[in-house]
Amino acid sequence: xxxxxxxxxxxxxxxxxxxxxxxxxxxxxxxxxxxxxxxxxxxxxxxxxxxxxxxxxxxxxxxxxxxxxxxxxxxxxxxxxxxxxxxxxxxxxxxxxxxxxxxxxxxxxxxxxxxxxxxxxxxxxxxxxxxxxxxxxxxxxxxxxxxxxxxxxxxxxxxxxxxxxxxxxxxxxxxxxxxxxxxxxxxxxxxxxxxxxxxxxxxxxxxxxxxxxxxxxxxxxxxxxxxxxxxxxxxxxxxxxxxxxxxxxxxxxxxxxxxxxxxxxxxxxxxxxxxxxxxxxxxxxxxxxxxxxxxxxxxxxxxxxxxxxxxxxxxxxxxxxxxxxxxxxxxxxxxx
Amino acid sequence: xxxxxxxxxxxxxxxxxxxxxxxxxxxxxxxxxxxxxxxxxxxxxxxxxxxxxxxxxxxxxxxxxxxxxxxxxxxxxxxxxxxxxxxxxxxxxxxxxxxxxxxxxxxxxxxxxxxxxxxxxxxxxxxxxxxxxxxxxxxxxxxxxxxxxxxxxxxxxxxxxxxxxxxxxxxxxxxxxxxxxxxxxxxxxxxxxxxxxxxxxxxxxxxxxxxxxxxxxxxxxxxxxxxxxxxxxxxxxxxxxxxxxxxxxxxxxxxxxxxxxxxxxxxxxxxxxxxxxxxxxxxxxxxxxxxxxxxxxxxxxxxxxxxxxxxxxxxxxxxxxxxxxxxxxxxxxxxx
Numbered sequence: 001x002x003x004x005x006x007x008x009x010x011x012x013x014x015x016x017x018x019x020x021x022x023x024x025x026x027x028x029x030x031x032x033x034x035x036x037x038x039x040x041x042x043x044x045x046x047x048x049x050x051x052x053x054x055x056x057x058x059x060x061x062x063x064x065x066x067x068x069x070x071x072x073x074x075x076x077x078x079x080x081x082x083x084x085x086x087x088x089x090x091x092x093x094x095x096x097x098x099x100x101x102x103x104x105x106x107x108x109x110x111x112x113x114x115x116x117x118x119x120x121x122x123x124x125x126x127x128x129x130x131x132x133x134x135x136x137x138x139x140x141x142x143x144x145x146x147x148x149x150x151x152x153x154x155x156x157x158x159x160x161x162x163x164x165x166x167x168x169x170x171x172x173x174x175x176x177x178x179x180x181x182x183x184x185x186x187x188x189x190x191x192x193x194x195x196x197x198x199x200x201x202x203x204x205x206x207x208x209x210x211x212x213x214x215x216x217x218x219x220x221x222x223x224x225x226x227x228x229x230x231x232x233x234x235x236x237x238x239x240x241x242x243x244x245x246x247x248x249x250x251x252x253x254x255x256x257x258x259x260x261x262x263x264x265x266x267x268x269x270x271x272x273x274x275x276x277x278x279x280x281x282x283x284x285x286x287x288x289x290x291x292x293x294x295x296x297x298x299x300x301x302x303x304x305x306x307x308x309x310x311x312x313x314x315x316x317x318x319x320x321x322x323x324x325x326x327x328x329x330x331x332x333x334x335x336x
Numbered sequence: 337x338x339x340x341x342x343x344x345x346x347x348x349x350x351x352x353x354x355x356x357x358x359x360x361x362x363x364x365x366x367x368x369x370x371x372x373x374x375x376x377x378x379x380x381x382x383x384x385x386x387x388x389x390x391x392x393x394x395x396x397x398x399x400x401x402x403x404x405x406x407x408x409x410x411x412x413x414x415x416x417x418x419x420x421x422x423x424x425x426x427x428x429x430x431x432x433x434x435x436x437x438x439x440x441x442x443x444x445x446x447x448x449x450x451x452x453x454x455x456x457x458x459x460x461x462x463x464x465x466x467x468x469x470x471x472x473x474x475x476x477x478x479x480x481x482x483x484x485x486x487x488x489x490x491x492x493x494x495x496x497x498x499x500x501x502x503x504x505x506x507x508x509x510x511x512x513x514x515x516x517x518x519x520x521x522x523x524x525x526x527x528x529x530x531x532x533x534x535x536x537x538x539x540x541x542x543x544x545x546x547x548x549x550x551x552x553x554x555x556x557x558x559x560x561x562x563x564x565x566x567x568x569x570x571x572x573x574x575x576x577x578x579x580x581x582x583x584x585x586x587x588x589x590x591x592x593x594x595x596x597x598x599x600x601x602x603x604x605x606x607x608x609x610x611x612x613x614x615x616x617x618x619x620x621x622x623x624x625x626x627x628x629x630x631x632x633x634x635x636x637x638x639x640x641x642x643x644x645x646x647x648x649x650x651x652x653x654x655x656x657x658x659x660x661x662x663x664x665x666x667x668x669x670x671x672x
Contacts, residue, residue, distance in 0.1 A: 031389065033389060050389075052622035053623070057622055114619065279659075282659070282662070286623065286655030287622065287623070287624065288622040319622035323615075323666035326618070327663055327666055
């Protein structure tokens, strides 16, 4: 199968299962964490899928690995290109290093320092751009063309979506073993690739669970798209948000085609709720979560869903956060 | 079996296995974490057993559960008493709550706020004492006698040691599945209960691994005891250390009887090395580790063992740290 074939060919449950086989021994099977205190505080049972513990500190390793490892080797040898504020960047760089091929990453000037450093550490070339004025996709496509390299799209790629879906597959497998039946599964969304992959796995294995995306306030394009039934754009891309990983302007075409039939709706969280969720994870889970990675936990802790007496699966999608931002979260009270 | 029988009766490998059965479904089977970057930096393969992800934020839940769940129920109903700077405290309080029995914890005035709050949150009564002037053991024994409650000792108890040993059992099991053969296993030590339990499991399952304790500088009673062949005391108990969890004045009698025949030696780490290890865990593992819990990682990253080309299993024993201390760790560079 060619990873660029047919822009609207959609991955299926079987593609997620195939990705899981491919990832065995490479990706971390991350744990579901639980805190009696968070349960008591919410009156629900919360289980947190800890993707900050994934290689490169976010779920993005899964999709990047599933995609790049399927590129035909002569083509792959010419390298890969990606655009990303940081998590997809580090993932693509790390997978490229595993395959010993060059990687070029197009990153915005305002990407968190820790993500730029992580990407560079994996040996990638970094090209910076201005997030508000330049088209990162066009820059990446030009570089790919010049080098004969393959562009690894962050969420619209068939194999990337299938790879991210292994998060959902692991959730379903662990719930089965532990006899847990989640009422809700809440997943941070930017372009919607993680949600789409999880939706494929979870709608197949736990169809009774209600799926929700979580987004930063002001970047609630998924929530509004689900409500409208068609893809909606972020209204004002200038709105400030700590959630650097969740600033895509609209749901992906492919991801929305998967999500709109499977996802119940979308919830949101503001920066303050996100910082409080990060503090709660520090105190009660001992897990480092980045702002965007904490969006689902933030929305849940902030009461955006009626969860009393319910079992809620929350995906914490990444942990690549600069120390100064984490320090701001630590200023919040321990009972956050 | 009575948990107070024969002060020098020593647990064996089979007791650790029995503890593991008892803990199934209650304790978290914590993951082994790995960072390609830490591997590259040390020239070794490091695997970090992530006990901050354990219930109550440290390995202490294991021993407390294994001990308290075996107390005869009529006796147990009268409650439990413990003395602890915080991790054993929270563990005993949490297990008491699970059994719906009262718990009284004797804690020093200088215990970290997060540990006092955690203990109180589980519903325990807290009795404070002066760590330099009062005998916490005598205070706890008096309370136990007055209430007819059972004293749960932090490291000298047969069943507590067996419970902590499940850390080692899980390490061995995961290494077997992943075909990892550790050359070193490094474990933080205060009274030596975690090391003793792990030594029982690991010397049985992976006898070729060299075991080392890790202690704060100035509190190297295990290291000196191993060298001397007899239990040595801390020379100056007034020495300041961030590692509040590792300030026991000497190895336990029972733990030393187990450890001195199985443990190769002891390494140490100063506060600065500990803070740098905590920063490294924040950046590269996304794991919150408290100072005492980071002692083994700190010693290894600081070059206290010759590990080039070796596989090193490092136990991170707990993550209950006050935000201000964690903030100090975050001030260290990301390449720590």
